[in-house]
Amino acid sequence: MAVIPKFVGERIKRREDPRLVSGQGIYVDDVRLPGMLSAVLLRSPYAHAKLNSIDVSKARALRGVVAVLSGNDLKDKMGSLPCVAPADHVPFHPVLAQGKVRYVGEGVAVAVATDSYLAQDAIDLIEIDYDPLDAVVDPEKALAPGAPIIHDEFGTNSVTFAQVPNPAVDEAMRKADKIIKFRIANQRLAPVPMEARGVVAKWEAGYKQLTIWSSTQIPHLLRSQLAEMLKLGENKVRVIAPEVGGGFGCKLNVYAEEALTAYLAMTLGRPVKWIERRRENMSGTTHGRDQITYLEVAAQKDGTVLAMKGRFICDMGAYLHLLTPAIPGFSGLMMTGCYKIPALAFEQQMVFTNKMATDAYRGAGRPEACYIAERTMEMVAAEFGLDPADVRRKNFIAKETFPATTAAGLVYDSGDYNLTLDKALAAIDYKKVRAEQAQALKQGRYIGIGIASYVEICGLGPSALLPPKLKGGGWESATVRIEPDSKVTVLTGVSPHGQGQETTFAQLVADALGIDIDDISVVHGDTAMVQYGIGTFGSRGTTVGGPALMITVAKLQDKMKKIASTMMEVPPDQLTFVNRTIAMVSDASKSIPLQQVVDAAYGYKQPIPGVDPGLDETSFYEPSACTFPFGTHVAVVEVDPETGVVKFLRYVAIDDCGKIISPLLVEGQIHGGIAQGIAQALYEEVVYDENGQLITASLMDYAVPKAHMLPHYELESTVTPSPVNILGVKGVGEAGTIGSTPCVVNAVLDALKPLGIHELDMPLKPEKVWRAIQEARKA
């Protein structure tokens, strides 16, 4: 019999791919049901306006149109869209606007027709009388006296003011050689998954059963929220996340269209499909970042940072989505980065503006934090004429001191920050490239070297860290079922949408049970099949879902060992799983086929004392703590002073995500993360004009990077296992995004330093860089 190899740690091709490369994956828009109708929304063209009247009569009269509804038709029919994170002011968030519109793209009416072309025709016939109101666009002016109020009931545009004071910070500021003050802006970004959102809903009246297909990262949490909004029992709502074409945080949410499509299916008695268009996606799917931070850094001449103080202004948009006001907290808590900065204080003013809500976007608070920490290191280095690498070394949390408690009270699990920095500088040949930079400058060429060392918080997490109103904590679940033919079904509570857990989880189970990867089927994303789970976000899929899986596998191993033990007359603790057998650890030739043990468990002809029939186990795993992946990225860029164009010469990333199950997939996650981080540094920005009109509403105007706009990434990894879970894994979904943004900005500003340019806000587009150079040359 062929020997079954080990899979964990090997370069394994993804098991998801054959269907996806042949066009056989089923995304929401590929779901087709008999009698299905198509819904199209009419959206507000105004950022802020009173809704006087809506006339849908012409639209309703159109042939093929089944229904046209506006906000008034839904009053009292449905609850508010949920925001589970605490805030002082949480407005009612209607599914369709009622009385007033508060951002461009807010849903005002919906038409349902026999096909989407007809529904679009109907939308064009709806007549609306708006009274435009002044809009609040600049978050720094949202609280100014006389600013228009977005939610009248609060009398203010403040969402929440949060404060983490610390007298030690003031003390450090008095003692420091220098207090460095600067302002940082993390601009508003759009997540732009290639598959926009989409929903199909089916109501089976006789069974009072609702089925919803949605492009979501959180099928179970969505089920809970929708059941409450629609006043249905959770046992009567089934959510299916089919193939999901990317999420990046924006599908960690509950959207109006999910509730609305369900409501339409229930009231019209026919299945309804709604597919988001890209323009709607840009204006009506949650954005990310949008934080301004005023910093004060207390530093010594030798580069030691004594304290940091940050004042944040966070733009929440017009309404609060699922976790909107929870995101900035991570930025504050993580802003000391990889550094043993003894004192931290911060305050955060979150405000309403007439824009789409912000919420989680790949990194969710940590890219902002890392950008703050890594710009701080550069500012300190520049202030005292030190090498930025040396300033980082001076302040790193020492390897020996882990687990390390930070000034914010977080406990970093494990780390070796010098190691990734050393490796990155060696890979780039730091001294040589610095010499080349000096040489190039003599020829009028502007080369810059940027470093960023990052640490992030992953594996969310202990349930106490998640908002109390979220139905579900930070735990994760897994069921493993060995079927009567020894094939294995894994049901995981996480909901991968590109991450590849159908592969990584199969690798783990195959090794643990001594079977082939092809013997395993990993099922996810269907609440009728899978036990309650939390979903995929915050790099938690493998970090929390993985241990849940292995705890479940261990239960099955125990059970099978007990069965084998009676059959082989060998103590269970002397048995192991190898090559589709259960064998003695000391002598693999003494074994019985796995199938015989499975037969005994299912056939159960001879009851085994202390062992129930069947092979099906479930576990719910609550993590004891978060994990903290880290790494160092280094970029070498050249800025063309005549055009402002930034060209990459090298990009090196050394990442440490703990133990690696699937090196190929880890590489893929880091590549994609770097691309999104570079996008923030150089290209992307959601722009609203002074009236709140969305200027970047298409992919023509919003610069998602193309292949030729990104560098060739050179990757290496170090492995510092996490002590907080049995797999030693830390998570890798967001790492690349977090390290790359400050790395690239630091590189560009390093190139511009000889011109006297030390600060520039992202994105560093050619025009902005060129203008800065022109002004610097004039001065």
Next chain:
Amino acid sequence: MQLTITINGQRHSDDVEPRMLLVHYLRDVAQLTGTHVGCETSLCGACTVLMNGSAIKSCTTLAVQADGCQITTIEGLAKDGKMHPLQEGFWEEHGLQCGYCTPGMIMTATDLLSRNPSPTEAQIREALEGNLCRCTGYQHIIKAIQYAAEKMRSAKSA
């Protein structure tokens, strides 16, 4: 309007509205859902198919414009149950994550390799100008296309 289109070697004759987009014809009439819609504006390339051998964006082409044409979609690439070298390359080199852009990427790459069997990394990056991927950062896509190019060249010389 009456039209006849050959899709993946099969003749389809249908009466469609003049305004129907080719991508909707492929997905809704011909029931081939491997071709995706990502932006409706020709910018993301998820809807790329081959029309008479050249890559086009089916989201901004009317179905009637394809009357009398040969269309190849992702479903038409595998031959005798065997993946096309590009499909193999994307699998082998982890050229996809969520998979949504993948059919369009593969069709664009098919066009590229038919014109240039040995593209450099820079030429591949340029050729992907009209195709966006949000997951991979493109590097593994480039490797996937190089893998396929190599495979197709050695198949030709064999």
